[in-house]
Amino acid sequence: xxxxxxxxxxxxxxxxxxxxxxxxxxxxxxxxxxxxxxxxxxxxxxxxxxxxxxxxxxxxxxxxxxxxxxxxxxxxxxxxxxxxx
Amino acid sequence: xxxxxxxxxxxxxxxxxxxxxxxxxxxxxxxxxxxxxxxxxxxxxxxxxxxxxxxxxxxxxxxxxxxxxxxxxxxxxxxxxxxxxxxxxxxxxxxxxxxxxxxxxxxxxxxxxxxxxxxxxxxxxxxxxxxxxxxxxxxxxxxxxxxxxxxxxxxxxxxxxxxxxxxx
Numbered sequence: 138x139x140x141x142x143x144x145x146x147x148x149x150x151x152x153x154x155x156x157x158x159x160x161x162x163x164x165x166x167x168x169x170x171x172x173x174x175x176x177x178x179x180x181x182x183x184x185x186x187x188x189x190x191x192x193x194x195x196x197x198x199x200x201x202x203x204x205x206x207x208x209x210x211x212x213x214x215x216x217x218x219x220x221x222x
Numbered sequence: 223x224x225x226x227x228x229x230x231x232x233x234x235x236x237x238x239x240x241x242x243x244x245x246x247x248x249x250x251x252x253x254x255x256x257x258x259x260x261x262x263x264x265x266x267x268x269x270x271x272x273x274x275x276x277x278x279x280x281x282x283x284x285x286x287x288x289x290x291x292x293x294x295x296x297x298x299x300x301x302x303x304x305x306x307x308x309x310x311x312x313x314x315x316x317x318x319x320x321x322x323x324x325x326x327x328x329x330x331x332x333x334x335x336x337x338x339x340x341x342x343x344x345x346x347x348x349x350x351x352x353x354x355x356x357x358x359x360x361x362x363x364x365x366x367x368x369x370x371x372x373x374x375x376x377x378x379x380x381x382x383x384x385x386x387x388x389x390x
Contacts, residue, residue, distance in 0.1 A: 142350070142385075143354075144328060145354045146354070148242075148323045148332065151322045157237070158229055158233070161229070
């Protein structure tokens with residue numbers, strides 16, 4: 138196999154096309170600029186996710202406390218009064 | 223280093239390496255453009271942990287492989303939309319072989335070998351191109367591919383075995 142592949146050594150180097158540089162520059166110059174940089178966009182997303190997570194945490198705990206209040210309201214109040222006099 | 227200097231020093235390297243992957247002038251030119259745009263964008267982040275040439279090699283290899291994957295996907299979707307699935311021939315010869323560095327008298331044999339190389343896994347294909355066409359040493363190939371020399375040798379041996387089967 139090595140001998141068969143040796144024929145590949147005969148492939149000659151060719152010159153890059155003359156117009157290649159102009160095409161590269163043209164593509165670079167015609168690119169639309171980013172309105173917002175990726176870094177700022179990522180930071181904004183992270184902050185929003187943090188707020189959502191805090192909201193979920195807060196709502197969960199508010200609901201948990203509300204449930205406790207309901208249970209307390211149903212259960213009789215401890216006033217040591219077993220019957221009316 | 224100025225972008226234009228980098229371009230001048232590496233344009234033939236990039237274009238020829240892209241040609242080894244695509245065997246087609248038009249595709250190689252498109253890849254070369256993509257490579258130099260990437261070089262332009264990433265030049266500030268190049269930390270000189272490797273040689274500039276090694277870095278450019280890596281970008282060219284990645285862009286070439288991405289281009290070939292995208293091209294295969296486009297051809298597959300066009301192909302299946304026009305031909306019955308039963309007629310698909312895995313070894314279809316696509317009329318894209320247009321490598322300007324190949325002498326006419328050797329074109330048939332080299333095209334045949336490239337058809338085999340094109341069926342290799344990406345890293346095996348890269349090793350064959352770097353060792354046998356670009357004539358890099360194992361150490362240079364290992365540096366470009368960020369592998370050990372043992373890993374390069376192992377990839378090369380597996381690539382050769384597979385090529386033997388394909389080219390029988």
